[in-house]
Amino acid sequence: MALDRSAIRPPIAMLAELTHRCPLSCPYCSNPVELTRINSELDTETWQSVFKQAGELGVLQLHLSGGEPASRRDLETLVTSARDAGLYTNLITSGIGLTERRLKALDEAGLDHIQLSLQGTDAPMADQIGGYKGGFDRKMKVAEWIADIGFPLTLNAVLHRRNLHQLPRALEMAVEMGARRIEVATVQFHGWALKNRDTLMPTREQAREADRIVSEARAALKGTLVIDYVPADYHSDFPKRCMGGWGTTGLNVAPDGKVLPCHAAETIPHLQFDNVRDKSLSDIWYDNSAFQAYRGTDWMSEPCQSCERKTVDFGGCRCQAMAIVGDASATDPVCIKSPHHGALQAQADAHASVADAPLVYREAPGKESEPAE
Protein backbone atom coordinates (compact mmCIF):
# COMPACT_ATOMS: atom_id res chain seq x y z
CA MET A 1 0.00 0.00 0.00
CA ALA A 2 1.43 3.36 -1.01
CA LEU A 3 1.74 6.16 1.51
CA ASP A 4 -0.67 9.05 1.41
CA ARG A 5 0.91 12.25 0.07
CA SER A 6 0.41 14.06 3.41
CA ALA A 7 2.42 11.36 5.22
CA ILE A 8 5.49 11.94 3.02
CA ARG A 9 8.10 14.39 4.24
CA PRO A 10 10.12 16.49 1.80
CA PRO A 11 13.62 15.27 0.92
CA ILE A 12 16.71 16.74 2.60
CA ALA A 13 19.45 15.73 0.17
CA MET A 14 19.82 15.41 -3.57
CA LEU A 15 22.64 13.70 -5.43
CA ALA A 16 23.03 15.21 -8.89
CA GLU A 17 25.03 12.91 -11.14
CA LEU A 18 26.02 15.56 -13.64
CA THR A 19 27.74 13.15 -15.99
CA HIS A 20 28.94 9.58 -16.22
CA ARG A 21 32.11 10.71 -17.95
CA CYS A 22 35.28 10.28 -15.89
CA PRO A 23 39.00 10.14 -16.61
CA LEU A 24 39.32 7.39 -13.99
CA SER A 25 37.83 3.92 -14.29
CA CYS A 26 37.63 2.63 -10.71
CA PRO A 27 36.55 -1.02 -10.61
CA TYR A 28 34.04 -0.29 -7.80
CA CYS A 29 32.33 2.66 -9.47
CA SER A 30 28.75 2.99 -8.25
CA ASN A 31 27.53 4.19 -11.65
CA PRO A 32 25.25 1.73 -13.40
CA VAL A 33 26.82 -0.75 -15.77
CA GLU A 34 24.76 0.91 -18.55
CA LEU A 35 26.36 4.38 -18.67
CA THR A 36 24.72 7.52 -20.04
CA ARG A 37 26.39 9.01 -23.13
CA ILE A 38 27.34 12.67 -23.34
CA ASN A 39 24.63 13.56 -25.85
CA SER A 40 21.93 12.30 -23.46
CA GLU A 41 23.11 14.49 -20.54
CA LEU A 42 20.84 17.25 -19.25
CA ASP A 43 21.86 20.70 -20.46
CA THR A 44 22.80 23.62 -18.21
CA GLU A 45 19.32 25.18 -18.17
CA THR A 46 17.61 21.95 -17.19
CA TRP A 47 20.01 21.36 -14.28
CA GLN A 48 19.45 24.95 -13.16
CA SER A 49 15.71 24.36 -13.16
CA VAL A 50 16.16 21.09 -11.25
CA PHE A 51 18.17 22.89 -8.54
CA LYS A 52 15.51 25.57 -8.21
CA GLN A 53 12.79 22.94 -7.95
CA ALA A 54 14.85 21.04 -5.39
CA GLY A 55 15.16 24.11 -3.16
CA GLU A 56 11.42 24.73 -3.39
CA LEU A 57 10.73 21.09 -2.58
CA GLY A 58 12.77 21.28 0.66
CA VAL A 59 16.17 19.91 -0.35
CA LEU A 60 18.92 21.48 1.80
CA GLN A 61 22.00 19.54 0.73
CA LEU A 62 23.12 19.14 -2.86
CA HIS A 63 25.87 16.72 -3.79
CA LEU A 64 27.36 17.32 -7.23
CA SER A 65 28.72 14.03 -8.38
CA GLY A 66 29.30 11.89 -11.43
CA GLY A 67 31.30 10.28 -12.96
CA GLU A 68 33.64 13.20 -12.55
CA PRO A 69 31.60 16.42 -12.22
CA ALA A 70 34.60 18.48 -13.36
CA SER A 71 34.14 16.85 -16.78
CA ARG A 72 31.22 19.28 -17.17
CA ARG A 73 32.52 22.58 -18.55
CA ASP A 74 29.54 24.36 -16.96
CA LEU A 75 30.31 23.18 -13.40
CA GLU A 76 31.05 26.70 -12.13
CA THR A 77 27.76 28.03 -13.56
CA LEU A 78 25.87 25.14 -12.01
CA VAL A 79 27.38 25.84 -8.58
CA THR A 80 26.28 29.48 -8.80
CA SER A 81 22.73 28.38 -9.62
CA ALA A 82 22.71 25.82 -6.82
CA ARG A 83 23.68 28.47 -4.27
CA ASP A 84 21.06 30.84 -5.70
CA ALA A 85 18.52 28.07 -5.13
CA GLY A 86 19.50 28.10 -1.42
CA LEU A 87 21.30 24.75 -1.48
CA TYR A 88 24.36 23.74 0.56
CA THR A 89 26.61 22.68 -2.29
CA ASN A 90 29.11 19.85 -2.02
CA LEU A 91 31.40 18.72 -4.83
CA ILE A 92 32.33 15.03 -4.93
CA THR A 93 35.42 14.75 -7.10
CA SER A 94 38.54 12.76 -7.89
CA GLY A 95 40.25 16.13 -8.45
CA ILE A 96 41.12 15.25 -12.03
CA GLY A 97 39.97 18.03 -14.33
CA LEU A 98 40.25 20.72 -11.66
CA THR A 99 42.86 23.43 -12.07
CA GLU A 100 43.80 26.19 -9.65
CA ARG A 101 41.85 28.61 -11.84
CA ARG A 102 38.71 26.46 -11.84
CA LEU A 103 38.92 26.00 -8.07
CA LYS A 104 39.09 29.77 -7.60
CA ALA A 105 36.06 30.15 -9.85
CA LEU A 106 34.22 27.52 -7.79
CA ASP A 107 35.14 29.46 -4.67
CA GLU A 108 33.65 32.61 -6.16
CA ALA A 109 30.56 30.67 -7.21
CA GLY A 110 30.01 29.84 -3.53
CA LEU A 111 30.91 26.16 -3.37
CA ASP A 112 30.48 25.12 0.29
CA HIS A 113 32.50 21.95 0.59
CA ILE A 114 34.66 19.47 -1.32
CA GLN A 115 34.82 15.74 -0.97
CA LEU A 116 38.00 14.37 -2.54
CA SER A 117 38.21 10.66 -3.33
CA LEU A 118 41.29 8.62 -2.51
CA GLN A 119 42.01 5.42 -4.45
CA GLY A 120 45.22 4.64 -2.56
CA THR A 121 47.81 6.40 -0.42
CA ASP A 122 50.65 6.23 -2.96
CA ALA A 123 50.92 6.56 -6.72
CA PRO A 124 51.40 2.86 -7.57
CA MET A 125 48.25 1.82 -5.67
CA ALA A 126 46.07 4.82 -6.51
CA ASP A 127 46.93 4.83 -10.21
CA GLN A 128 46.41 1.10 -10.52
CA ILE A 129 42.98 1.22 -8.85
CA GLY A 130 41.87 4.36 -10.67
CA GLY A 131 43.29 3.08 -13.95
CA TYR A 132 44.81 6.51 -14.62
CA LYS A 133 48.52 7.12 -14.67
CA GLY A 134 49.62 10.33 -12.97
CA GLY A 135 46.27 10.62 -11.20
CA PHE A 136 47.69 10.42 -7.69
CA ASP A 137 50.28 13.16 -8.19
CA ARG A 138 47.67 15.38 -9.76
CA LYS A 139 45.29 14.75 -6.86
CA MET A 140 47.98 15.78 -4.34
CA LYS A 141 48.42 19.05 -6.25
CA VAL A 142 44.65 19.63 -6.22
CA ALA A 143 44.60 18.96 -2.45
CA GLU A 144 47.17 21.74 -2.00
CA TRP A 145 45.08 24.22 -3.98
CA ILE A 146 42.00 23.23 -1.98
CA ALA A 147 43.89 23.92 1.26
CA ASP A 148 45.28 27.24 -0.05
CA ILE A 149 41.81 28.48 -0.94
CA GLY A 150 40.50 27.20 2.38
CA PHE A 151 37.66 24.99 1.19
CA PRO A 152 36.36 22.70 3.91
CA LEU A 153 37.48 19.23 2.88
CA THR A 154 36.43 15.65 3.45
CA LEU A 155 38.77 12.94 2.25
CA ASN A 156 36.85 9.98 0.92
CA ALA A 157 38.89 6.78 1.13
CA VAL A 158 37.39 3.71 -0.53
CA LEU A 159 38.92 0.56 0.92
CA HIS A 160 38.95 -3.06 -0.17
CA ARG A 161 41.19 -6.11 0.02
CA ARG A 162 43.93 -4.56 -2.12
CA ASN A 163 44.37 -1.34 -0.15
CA LEU A 164 42.95 -1.87 3.36
CA HIS A 165 46.49 -2.03 4.74
CA GLN A 166 46.82 1.63 3.73
CA LEU A 167 44.11 2.81 6.13
CA PRO A 168 46.53 4.17 8.78
CA ARG A 169 48.30 6.25 6.14
CA ALA A 170 44.98 7.49 4.74
CA LEU A 171 44.10 8.83 8.20
CA GLU A 172 47.46 10.61 8.43
CA MET A 173 47.00 12.10 4.98
CA ALA A 174 43.61 13.50 5.92
CA VAL A 175 45.18 15.31 8.86
CA GLU A 176 48.10 16.55 6.73
CA MET A 177 45.72 17.92 4.11
CA GLY A 178 43.80 19.79 6.78
CA ALA A 179 40.61 17.80 6.18
CA ARG A 180 38.12 18.08 9.03
CA ARG A 181 36.54 14.79 8.14
CA ILE A 182 37.36 11.48 6.48
CA GLU A 183 34.95 8.93 5.15
CA VAL A 184 36.44 5.49 5.51
CA ALA A 185 34.20 3.48 3.24
CA THR A 186 34.70 -0.21 2.72
CA VAL A 187 33.62 -0.89 -0.83
CA GLN A 188 29.91 -1.60 -1.25
CA PHE A 189 29.06 -4.20 -3.82
CA HIS A 190 26.81 -2.39 -6.27
CA GLY A 191 27.40 -1.33 -9.86
CA TRP A 192 30.83 -2.25 -11.18
CA ALA A 193 31.99 -3.57 -7.80
CA LEU A 194 29.76 -6.64 -8.20
CA LYS A 195 32.00 -7.74 -11.08
CA ASN A 196 35.05 -7.38 -8.86
CA ARG A 197 34.15 -9.24 -5.73
CA ASP A 198 36.93 -11.80 -6.25
CA THR A 199 39.57 -9.12 -6.20
CA LEU A 200 38.05 -6.51 -3.86
CA MET A 201 36.30 -8.52 -1.14
CA PRO A 202 38.14 -7.91 2.13
CA THR A 203 38.97 -10.85 4.32
CA ARG A 204 37.22 -11.18 7.65
CA GLU A 205 40.54 -10.43 9.40
CA GLN A 206 40.99 -7.24 7.39
CA ALA A 207 37.46 -6.16 8.26
CA ARG A 208 38.07 -6.67 12.01
CA GLU A 209 41.44 -4.91 11.80
CA ALA A 210 39.80 -1.91 10.10
CA ASP A 211 37.17 -1.78 12.89
CA ARG A 212 39.99 -1.64 15.44
CA ILE A 213 42.05 1.00 13.60
CA VAL A 214 38.99 3.22 13.18
CA SER A 215 37.94 3.03 16.81
CA GLU A 216 41.48 3.81 18.03
CA ALA A 217 41.86 6.68 15.58
CA ARG A 218 38.49 8.13 16.62
CA ALA A 219 39.74 8.38 20.19
CA ALA A 220 43.20 9.68 19.26
CA LEU A 221 41.98 12.28 16.74
CA LYS A 222 38.93 13.54 18.61
CA GLY A 223 38.37 17.22 17.84
CA THR A 224 40.87 17.10 14.95
CA LEU A 225 39.43 14.66 12.47
CA VAL A 226 35.88 13.33 12.32
CA ILE A 227 35.82 9.75 11.05
CA ASP A 228 32.70 8.41 9.37
CA TYR A 229 33.03 4.69 8.79
CA VAL A 230 31.22 2.28 6.49
CA PRO A 231 32.26 -1.24 7.57
CA ALA A 232 32.49 -4.25 5.28
CA ASP A 233 28.87 -5.30 5.27
CA TYR A 234 29.19 -8.88 3.94
CA HIS A 235 31.10 -9.53 7.17
CA SER A 236 28.54 -7.86 9.44
CA ASP A 237 25.60 -9.32 11.36
CA PHE A 238 23.17 -6.49 10.66
CA PRO A 239 22.71 -4.68 7.37
CA LYS A 240 23.68 -1.13 6.64
CA ARG A 241 20.69 1.12 7.07
CA CYS A 242 19.05 2.21 3.82
CA MET A 243 19.54 6.02 4.05
CA GLY A 244 16.89 7.39 6.42
CA GLY A 245 14.48 4.97 4.75
CA TRP A 246 13.65 4.61 1.06
CA GLY A 247 11.97 7.75 -0.31
CA THR A 248 12.25 9.65 2.99
CA THR A 249 15.44 11.73 2.91
CA GLY A 250 17.16 11.66 -0.44
CA LEU A 251 16.85 11.42 -4.19
CA ASN A 252 19.20 10.97 -7.09
CA VAL A 253 19.09 12.60 -10.48
CA ALA A 254 20.96 10.65 -13.17
CA PRO A 255 22.85 12.42 -16.00
CA ASP A 256 19.93 11.96 -18.40
CA GLY A 257 17.39 13.37 -15.93
CA LYS A 258 15.96 10.13 -14.60
CA VAL A 259 15.05 10.48 -10.92
CA LEU A 260 15.96 7.54 -8.72
CA PRO A 261 15.32 6.79 -5.03
CA CYS A 262 18.98 5.77 -4.79
CA HIS A 263 21.99 5.45 -7.08
CA ALA A 264 21.58 1.70 -7.49
CA ALA A 265 17.78 1.65 -7.90
CA GLU A 266 17.95 0.86 -11.62
CA THR A 267 19.14 -2.64 -10.73
CA ILE A 268 15.60 -3.42 -9.55
CA PRO A 269 14.02 -4.32 -12.89
CA HIS A 270 10.34 -3.80 -12.11
CA LEU A 271 10.71 -0.19 -10.93
CA GLN A 272 9.49 2.58 -13.28
CA PHE A 273 11.29 5.90 -13.11
CA ASP A 274 10.24 9.37 -14.19
CA ASN A 275 12.38 12.05 -15.81
CA VAL A 276 12.76 15.74 -14.94
CA ARG A 277 12.31 16.44 -18.66
CA ASP A 278 8.68 15.25 -18.37
CA LYS A 279 7.56 15.94 -14.80
CA SER A 280 8.27 18.26 -11.92
CA LEU A 281 10.63 17.08 -9.21
CA SER A 282 7.86 17.50 -6.67
CA ASP A 283 5.40 15.27 -8.57
CA ILE A 284 8.10 12.66 -8.95
CA TRP A 285 9.04 12.73 -5.25
CA TYR A 286 5.47 12.45 -4.02
CA ASP A 287 3.83 10.27 -6.68
CA ASN A 288 6.33 8.21 -8.69
CA SER A 289 5.75 4.50 -8.14
CA ALA A 290 9.45 3.70 -7.63
CA PHE A 291 9.60 6.10 -4.67
CA GLN A 292 6.37 4.67 -3.29
CA ALA A 293 7.50 1.04 -3.70
CA TYR A 294 9.49 0.74 -0.45
CA ARG A 295 8.31 3.75 1.55
CA GLY A 296 7.25 3.04 5.10
CA THR A 297 7.21 -0.56 6.35
CA ASP A 298 4.07 -2.11 4.81
CA TRP A 299 6.01 -3.69 1.94
CA MET A 300 8.20 -5.73 4.32
CA SER A 301 7.85 -9.46 4.72
CA GLU A 302 9.18 -11.64 7.55
CA PRO A 303 11.55 -11.60 9.36
CA CYS A 304 11.64 -7.78 8.97
CA GLN A 305 7.90 -7.20 9.45
CA SER A 306 7.92 -8.31 13.09
CA CYS A 307 11.49 -7.16 13.87
CA GLU A 308 12.18 -4.39 16.39
CA ARG A 309 14.92 -2.99 14.12
CA LYS A 310 12.64 -2.38 11.14
CA THR A 311 12.66 1.39 11.58
CA VAL A 312 16.38 1.34 12.47
CA ASP A 313 17.78 -0.21 9.29
CA PHE A 314 14.58 -0.34 7.16
CA GLY A 315 15.30 -3.97 6.30
CA GLY A 316 18.69 -3.06 4.83
CA CYS A 317 19.44 -2.55 1.18
CA ARG A 318 16.77 -3.26 -1.45
CA CYS A 319 19.35 -3.36 -4.21
CA GLN A 320 21.44 -5.92 -2.35
CA ALA A 321 18.35 -8.07 -1.69
CA MET A 322 17.71 -7.92 -5.44
CA ALA A 323 21.29 -8.70 -6.43
CA ILE A 324 21.83 -11.61 -4.03
CA VAL A 325 18.41 -13.06 -3.27
CA GLY A 326 16.66 -12.05 -6.49
CA ASP A 327 13.81 -10.36 -4.60
CA ALA A 328 13.99 -6.65 -3.85
CA SER A 329 11.50 -6.86 -0.99
CA ALA A 330 13.42 -9.61 0.82
CA THR A 331 15.41 -9.03 4.01
CA ASP A 332 18.92 -7.85 3.18
CA PRO A 333 20.96 -11.09 3.10
CA VAL A 334 23.61 -9.44 5.29
CA CYS A 335 21.17 -9.70 8.21
CA ILE A 336 21.75 -12.55 10.62
CA LYS A 337 17.99 -13.19 10.60
CA SER A 338 17.91 -13.72 6.82
CA PRO A 339 17.78 -17.35 5.67
CA HIS A 340 20.51 -16.37 3.16
CA HIS A 341 22.92 -14.95 5.75
CA GLY A 342 25.06 -18.11 6.07
CA ALA A 343 25.35 -18.50 2.32
CA LEU A 344 26.34 -14.84 1.93
CA GLN A 345 29.07 -15.09 4.54
CA ALA A 346 30.41 -18.27 2.94
CA GLN A 347 30.31 -16.50 -0.43
CA ALA A 348 32.18 -13.52 1.03
CA ASP A 349 34.91 -15.81 2.40
CA ALA A 350 35.12 -17.56 -0.97
CA HIS A 351 35.47 -14.25 -2.84
CA ALA A 352 38.06 -13.11 -0.30
CA SER A 353 40.22 -16.18 -0.83
CA VAL A 354 40.54 -16.00 -4.64
CA ALA A 355 44.17 -15.26 -5.39
CA ASP A 356 45.22 -13.05 -8.31
CA ALA A 357 41.80 -12.20 -9.73
CA PRO A 358 42.21 -9.39 -12.27
CA LEU A 359 40.57 -5.97 -11.85
CA VAL A 360 37.63 -5.36 -14.16
CA TYR A 361 37.74 -1.63 -14.86
CA ARG A 362 34.73 0.54 -15.38
CA GLU A 363 34.33 1.44 -19.02
CA ALA A 364 33.77 4.82 -20.63
CA PRO A 365 30.18 5.83 -21.51
CA GLY A 366 29.20 4.85 -25.02
CA LYS A 367 31.32 1.73 -25.38
CA GLU A 368 29.85 -1.75 -25.64
CA SER A 369 29.36 -3.04 -22.11
CA GLU A 370 28.54 -6.41 -20.65
CA PRO A 371 25.06 -6.99 -19.29
CA ALA A 372 24.59 -6.31 -15.56
CA GLU A 373 24.84 -9.26 -13.22
Next chain:
Amino acid sequence: MELDAIPYLPRGVRLHFDKVRDTWVLLAPERAITLDQVGQAILSELDGTRSFGQITDDLAAKYNAPKDQIVQDSAGFLKALRDRRFLEVQ
Protein backbone atom coordinates in the same frame (compact mmCIF):
# COMPACT_ATOMS: atom_id res chain seq x y z
CA MET B 1 32.31 25.55 26.85
CA GLU B 2 34.58 27.82 28.93
CA LEU B 3 33.17 31.31 29.40
CA ASP B 4 36.28 33.01 28.01
CA ALA B 5 36.37 30.89 24.84
CA ILE B 6 35.54 32.68 21.60
CA PRO B 7 33.42 30.32 19.52
CA TYR B 8 32.85 30.72 15.79
CA LEU B 9 31.38 28.80 12.89
CA PRO B 10 34.17 27.67 10.56
CA ARG B 11 33.91 27.99 6.82
CA GLY B 12 31.45 25.47 5.42
CA VAL B 13 29.10 25.68 8.39
CA ARG B 14 26.28 28.21 8.18
CA LEU B 15 22.84 29.14 9.43
CA HIS B 16 19.98 28.87 7.01
CA PHE B 17 16.29 29.58 7.31
CA ASP B 18 14.39 26.61 5.92
CA LYS B 19 11.24 28.11 4.39
CA VAL B 20 9.69 24.75 3.55
CA ARG B 21 9.84 23.50 7.16
CA ASP B 22 9.60 26.97 8.68
CA THR B 23 12.63 26.58 10.94
CA TRP B 24 16.26 27.58 11.32
CA VAL B 25 18.82 24.91 10.46
CA LEU B 26 22.58 24.66 10.69
CA LEU B 27 24.05 23.46 7.40
CA ALA B 28 27.36 21.60 7.52
CA PRO B 29 29.09 18.88 5.49
CA GLU B 30 26.60 16.00 5.14
CA ARG B 31 24.38 17.42 7.87
CA ALA B 32 21.39 19.69 8.33
CA ILE B 33 20.65 20.21 12.01
CA THR B 34 17.31 21.62 13.08
CA LEU B 35 17.87 24.34 15.67
CA ASP B 36 15.77 25.02 18.72
CA GLN B 37 15.36 28.56 20.06
CA VAL B 38 18.40 28.50 22.35
CA GLY B 39 20.60 26.97 19.66
CA GLN B 40 19.53 29.47 17.06
CA ALA B 41 19.89 32.40 19.49
CA ILE B 42 23.46 31.47 20.41
CA LEU B 43 24.69 30.56 16.94
CA SER B 44 23.33 33.73 15.38
CA GLU B 45 25.29 35.78 17.95
CA LEU B 46 28.68 34.25 17.07
CA ASP B 47 30.88 36.92 15.52
CA GLY B 48 34.38 35.63 16.19
CA THR B 49 35.13 38.47 18.62
CA ARG B 50 32.87 38.08 21.66
CA SER B 51 33.46 35.30 24.18
CA PHE B 52 30.90 32.69 25.13
CA GLY B 53 30.53 34.52 28.48
CA GLN B 54 29.74 37.85 26.81
CA ILE B 55 27.31 36.25 24.39
CA THR B 56 25.38 34.51 27.15
CA ASP B 57 25.36 37.76 29.20
CA ASP B 58 23.79 39.55 26.26
CA LEU B 59 21.25 36.79 25.68
CA ALA B 60 20.33 36.73 29.36
CA ALA B 61 19.60 40.46 29.21
CA LYS B 62 17.77 40.24 25.91
CA TYR B 63 15.47 37.37 26.91
CA ASN B 64 15.36 38.23 30.59
CA ALA B 65 16.50 34.71 31.46
CA PRO B 66 19.14 33.51 33.97
CA LYS B 67 22.55 33.24 32.34
CA ASP B 68 23.31 29.94 34.13
CA GLN B 69 20.24 28.44 32.56
CA ILE B 70 21.34 29.44 29.05
CA VAL B 71 24.86 28.10 29.64
CA GLN B 72 23.46 24.86 30.98
CA ASP B 73 20.84 24.43 28.23
CA SER B 74 23.39 24.88 25.48
CA ALA B 75 26.31 22.88 26.91
CA GLY B 76 25.49 19.50 25.35
CA PHE B 77 24.53 21.00 22.01
CA LEU B 78 27.72 23.06 21.70
CA LYS B 79 29.91 20.14 22.72
CA ALA B 80 28.28 17.94 20.07
CA LEU B 81 28.95 20.61 17.44
CA ARG B 82 32.59 20.89 18.52
CA ASP B 83 33.08 17.14 18.42
CA ARG B 84 31.97 17.15 14.80
CA ARG B 85 34.07 20.23 14.05
CA PHE B 86 30.99 22.28 13.18
CA LEU B 87 32.06 24.81 15.81
CA GLU B 88 35.58 26.03 16.58
CA VAL B 89 37.01 28.18 19.35
CA GLN B 90 39.88 30.65 19.24
